[in-house]
Amino acid sequence: MSEHNGVIPDIAVDLTGRTAIVTGASRGIGLATARRLAAAGANVVLTARRRESAQEAAAQVDGPGAVVGIGAHVADKDQADACVDETMQRFGRIDILVNNAGTNPAYGPLIAQDHAAFAKTFDVNLWAPIAWTALVMDAWMREHGGSVINTASIGGLGHEPGIGTYNASKAALIYVTKQLALELSPKVRVNCVCPGVVRTRLAEALWKEHEQEVVSLTALERLGEPDDVAAAITFLCSDAASWMTGEALVIDGGQRLGEPGAFREGSWPAR
Template sequence: MKTLDLSGKTAIVTGASRGIGLAAAQALATAGANVVLTSRKQEAADAAAAQISGSAIGVGAHAVEEDQARRCIDLTLERFGSVDILVNNAGTNPAFGPMIDQDHGRFAKTMDVNLWAPLLWTGIATEAWMGEHGGSVINTASIGGLGHEADIGLYNVSKAALIYLTKQLALELSPKVRVNSVAPGVVRTKLAEALWKEHEEQVAAATALARIGEPDDIAAAIAFLASDAASWITGETMVIDGGQRLGDAAPYRRGASIGV
């Protein structure tokens, strides 16, 4: 039976200073992997790495900068000798409101971080190691990329494109490299605060599993997709949302009044 054991493997997690990225780094380290955590600032990367129980280092690297991405991957190879797992987790959402109200600056930043960066890091990691030795890439998408919502349309468009990119790369890099994505629902992170902070009880009540997500919920799925237990999975997007995409769960629960 294949397991989640990642001993002897090395993972890079972008955008790992907090939230899902930090939780993913810990999950991978717990499974036995060496982990490289990136953040825009070296101090933040170091602070995140210091929280990891296991073999971990922090590297300051802005996800959209090619020279910094190459430096990080080179440092990883020098330190650990391989790049077996890449978690493209860095994300941003500077644009809020109708899409036609967004300017080019917000559009470019959203697409650069949420779409270009995963392609950039995957390309460099493939060239440097995975193309010859194999590997697993996991992109952090969103359930927003599978539907539509008011005011975060540009973010959702970027995540929909990331889901497509995941499928395209899964074919282009097969059979050596597996490429998958996770699509979190509303999770307790700083990036998603606007979706839950002022109305967590209402969001939880409408969710089938009656709570919002925690970073560890997503991290567990990332560790699974990185492992040999998922060795026949590629090009897929795993939804982890507590049932949020099912719609409002409250009317279905026992004791709820039934309309005629």
């Protein structure tokens, strides 16, 4: 267990007066991020496929600013456009976009995937972040600046059996993050986070039946929690990260480092 014993410390961030959209915010990393941004003072728009789900999530978020739930399927351009329009009508600005919505309907070897599952994965995980970024650019950021954060994955930095389609979409999202950081500079910063195995519904297949095995392979000896990632996203949105753009910030408790046991004091051979 790490030094904070599972309790995520607060980060001194002030986003008062800013407005954020968080896609895929009905649960998990998206909901945790909405809570963090709202606590920092931002107005927050949470999206989910169903308006009821978005509104139920918004009811769980507290902060000094306004919190709104809007239904919008991220891969539906018309719904995305309507969400951005409604945000501008309510708040008159969009300073932060968190492209968090993701999906993974494709499992197995790449050459075994049908086109429908492949297309859905890339529509949600890659095309949607580009489309939403274009919309907020036109609505506000091109003239006034802002920050875009994409939720990628450490899967986009390596290879794993069974989830090659998902990981390929996240690898592409990391590339897109860097491309957009150049294209939208200097006014708009674009970064991404690359979580490891986090306790979310999307990642359940990676941890639920063998949590202790995952923990034993993690240097900090615990699964990630949604708030671990949300804290990093909030930092990237803030002025504290004002000279960061095009970065892929890994948040994985040391999972990419490999099995830690042999490196620890007391496990070395006597000399």
